[in-house]
Amino acid sequence: MILNSEGFTGLEAAIVLIAFVVTASVFSYVILGAGFFATQKAQDVVYTSVGQSSSGIEILGDVYGNSTMVGGINAKMDGIRFVVGLTAGGSPVDFASTTLTFQTKDNVTKINNVTKISSSSTDVISDKTAINPGQWGIIDIANYENNDKGALLENQEQFTIYTVFDEPNQISANQEFNLEIRPASGASYGIKRKAPARITKINILN
Incomplete structure (x- = not known):
């Protein structure tokens, strides 16, 4: 008896595709979070520098x-x-x-x-x-x-x-x-x- 493996191959491909999409989403979230953090820190540094460079x-x-x-x-x-x-x-x-x-x-x-x-x-x-x-x-x-x-x-x-x-x-x-x-x-x-x-x-x- 010969089993048809085409269905299993499609299911495996879908699982791999979903795994790639989830991984890419997590990686994108980490990159965006790091970018927002760096932007906020740069803004704080600018404001602090301006405040300390000018006498009140x-x-x-x-x-x-x-x-x-x-x-x-x-x-x-x-x-x-x-x-x-x-x-x-x-x-x-x-x-x-x-x-x-x-x-x-x-x-x-x-x-x-x-x-x-x-x-x-x-x-x-x-x-x-x-x-x-x-x-x-x-x-x-x-x-x-x-x-x-x-x-x-x-x-x-x-x-x-x-x-x-x-x-x-x-x-x-x-x-x-x-x-x-x-x-x-x-x-x-x-x-x-x-x-x-x-x-x-x-x-x-x-």
């Missing part, structure tokens, strides 16, 4: 150098005062976790904030005379709302920062320096200035 703060108005010394050729600036605000569309900046770094051609020094500045405080304004050499503080806040005088610089707010230098970092006439503001996130902002040829009690720095 800017200087408003002039930068002033103060001197408590008697005028003369040996007078030095021992303090700097300036006002900061957010750039258009900038995210709030927590000045409790922001550091200031003073740089000259000879050295780099970190300037500590006064202990009154903390993220949980509702009033971080310090008296100018209470800021010791080697420290910086917020001496005024403008445009705040709901009596909020905390360390978070928000939209429309303006912080007046005062920095006091210790003796090794006091600025001489014609000396160039950079005071860098470094937030916890985002790019830092450098204030590059040069002391005038003759230092007086209050100096506008260019």
